[in-house]
Amino acid sequence: VCLANFASHSYIDLCDVNLIKCYLNMVVDDACDVEEMRCCLFALANIAFHAQNVALIADCGVLMMKSLLDYVAYKDAVIDEYASLLLYNCSAHATLATHCMFSYHDIIEMILAFAFTTNCDAKQQPRNVVVILNALKCLQNLSYYEQHLELLLECRVVEFCVRFIETRKTYTFHESANEIDLHCAALIYNLSSHPAAIERVARHDLIFAVSSLLVSTQSETRVHAANALTCVAMQIEFGTPLFLQPQQGDVLQFILAALKFDADTELYHALAITLGYIFSLPQIQNGACQKLTRTHILSLLRRRNRQIQLAALWATSTGSSHLILRDEEMLQIIAKLAEPQQPQQQIENDDENESPLLLKIIRRRALITLVNYAKNED
Numbered sequence: 483v484c485l486a487n488f489a490s491h492s493y494i495d496l497c498d499v500n501l502i503k504c505y506l507n508m509v510v511d512d513a514c515d516v517e518e519m520r521c522c523l524f525a526l527a528n529i530a531f532h533a534q535n536v537a538l539i540a541d542c543g544v545l546m547m548k549s550l551l552d553y554v555a556y557k558d559a560v561i562d563e564y565a566s567l568l569l570y571n572c573s574a575h576a577t578l579a580t581h582c583m584f585s586y587h588d589i590i591e592m593i594l595a596f597a598f599t600t601n602c603d604a605k606q607q608p609r610n611v612v613v614i615l616n617a618l619k620c621l622q623n624l625s626y627y628e629q630h631l632e633l634l635l636e637c638r639v640v641e642f643c644v645r646f647i648e649t650r651k652t653y654t655f656h657e658s659a660n661e662i663d664l665h666c667a668a669l670i671y672n673l674s675s676h677p678a679a680i681e682r683v684a685r686h687d688l689i690f691a692v693s694s695l696l697v698s699t700q701s702e703t704r705v706h707a708a709n710a711l712t713c714v715a716m717q718i719e720f721g722t723p724l725f726l727q728p729q730q731g732d733v734l735q736f737i738l739a740a741l742k743f744d745a746d747t748e749l750y751h752a753l754a755i756t757l758g759y760i761f762s763l764p765q766i767q768n769g770a771c772q773k774l775t776r777t778h779i780l781s782l783l784r785r786r787n788r789q790i791q792l793a794a795l796w797a798t799s800t801g802s803s804h805l806i807l808r809d810e811e812m813l814q815i816i817a818k819l820a821e822p823q824q825p826q827q828q829i830e831n832d833d834e835n836e837s838p839l840l841l842k843i844i845r846r847r848a849l850i851t852l853v854n855y856a857k858n859e860d
Contacts, residue, residue: 501522501525501526501529502526502538502539502542502546504522505522505523505526505546505549506542506545506546506549508522509549509552509553516556516558516561519553519556519558519561520558520560520561520564523553523561523564523565523568524564524567526546526568527564527565527567527568527571528567528571530568530571530572531571531574533575536575536577536578537577539572539578540577540578540581540583543572543578543581543582543583544582544583546583547583547584547586547589548586550565550568550569550589550592551588551589551592553565554592559610562596562610562613563610563612563613563616565592565596566593566596566612566613566616566617566620567612567616569593569596569616569617569620570616570617570619570620570623572584572620573619573620573623573624574619574623576627579623579624579626579627580627580629580630584624584630584633585629585630585633587633587636587637590624590630590633590634590637590639591637593617593620593621593624594617594621594637594638594639594642596613596614596616596617597614597617597618597621597642597646598614598642598645598646611658611662614662615658615661615662615665618662618665618666618669619665621634621639621669622665622668622669622672625639625669625672625673626672628676628678631673631676631678631679632678634673635679635682639669639673640673640682640683640685640688643666643669643670643673643688643691644685644687644688644691646666647666647691647692647694647695648691650662650663650666660698660699660700660703663695663698663700663703664700664702664703664706666695667692667695667698667703667704667706667707667710668706670683670688670692670706670707670710671706671707671709671710671713673710674709674710674713674714675709675713680713680714680717680721681717681720683713683714684714684717684720684721684724685724686724686727689711689714689724689725689733690732690733692707692710692711693707693711693732693733693736693737694732694736695707696708696711696736696737696739696740696753697736697739697740701743701746701749704740704743704746704749705746705748705749705752708740708749708752708753708756709752711737711752711756712752712753712755712756715755715756715759715760716755716759718759718762722759722760722762722763723763725760726760726763726765726766726771726773734760734773734774737753737756737757738778740753741753741782741785741790744785744787750787750789750790751789753790753793754787754789754790754792754793755793757782757790757793757794757796758792758793758796760774761774761779761793761794761796761797762796766797766805767797767798767799767800767802767805768800768802768804768805769802769804769805770804774797776805776806776809776812779794779797779798779805779812780809780811780812780815782794783795783812783815783816783819784815788836788840788841788844789840791819791844792840792843792844792847795816795819795844795847795848795851796847798812798816798851798855799847799850799851799854800851800854801850801851801852801853801854801855801856801857801858802855802858803855803858803859806855813852813855816848816851816852817848817852819844819845819848820845820848820849820851820852821845822845823841823844823845824841
């Protein structure tokens with residue numbers, strides 16, 4: 483316990499205390515009790531936090547992880563907490579996060595089990611929130627690297643994300659709720675950012691689950707969720723059409739609702755790209771889609787954010803009379819956007835919103851809309 487508490491704030495050389503040997507011996511020592519295992523695991527988890535010990539941990543990383551399965555088999559809540567801390571601290575170092583110690587199905591399945599909001603016992607009692615957070619952070623770190631990507635997908639990490647978001651609302655995590663949502667959104671963004679995984683991440687149930695995080699009270703969570711949706715929306719062949727499927731009744735509403743956070747420029751940028759890809763679908767441009775009507779498009783054109791205006795212009799670019807409906811206000815707004823414009827006074831941290839290049843693109847898209855609309859009217 484003394485070693486564990488000291489290592490929580492100061493560096494301890496593993497060579498000096500020979501802790502790993504003690505940790506490994508406890509699994510095969512019939513004389514040791516649960517309390518000794520708790521203390522040893524607590525000390526090792528804290529010592530693993532320090533970068534100076536990474537090389538030594540890497541040398542016996544596989545043995546450590548396999549032995550950790552035996553520790554967890556005791557089904558002790560305290561051991562679970564310290565085991566999740568060890569996993570997180572190891573995954574926080576790039577050398578260990580890409581190490582073969584995490585390249586086993588049973589290890590990933592153990593981490594996923596820690597991250598579930600309830601134990602697997604019949605009582606279904608809520609798990610310690612610290613265990614959930616440590617496991618989510620570990621999964622987030624591992625998903626950043628491509629080495630373990632296939633293994634994570636084989637262990638059904640996407641299904642886990644869907645289930646986790648759906649069930650997390652059932653439990654009250656008090657002050658930890660925002661942090662849990664943050665790491666869950668970051669995990670999904672990491673998965674969706676890998677080209678090798680995007681086709682398996684692009685699922686209608688995951689899109690719906692992630693979109694609910696767009697209205698989070700935490701800015702970073704909203705940005706991670708929006709970036710994940712952007713990665714899916716950019717896949718024109720199999721990703722973009724998912725946003726208009728019947729099962730996705732509330733996804734577009736969540737996206738539009740997130741636009742109320744107008745001070746969050748990074749969020750606006752991601753949502754504008756997502757909307758741009760969605761609006762490029764034929765169902766939107768010919769007015770056949772009932773989920774996004776001309777009223778929605780008009781409200782987006784009225785916004786001051788240039789990126790959102792550009793996304794809305796994608797919907798009108800074919801000049802479809804079914805969408806514009808000879809609406810005088812919509813035509814006036816589009817005509818105004820087609821005029822040469824100069825950047826307005828820059829707002830702090832919002833330089834891209836009024837860049838000359840963006841204004842030029844908006845003008846060109848508005849002109850295309852007017853030309854196509856005039857052809858259709860003829």
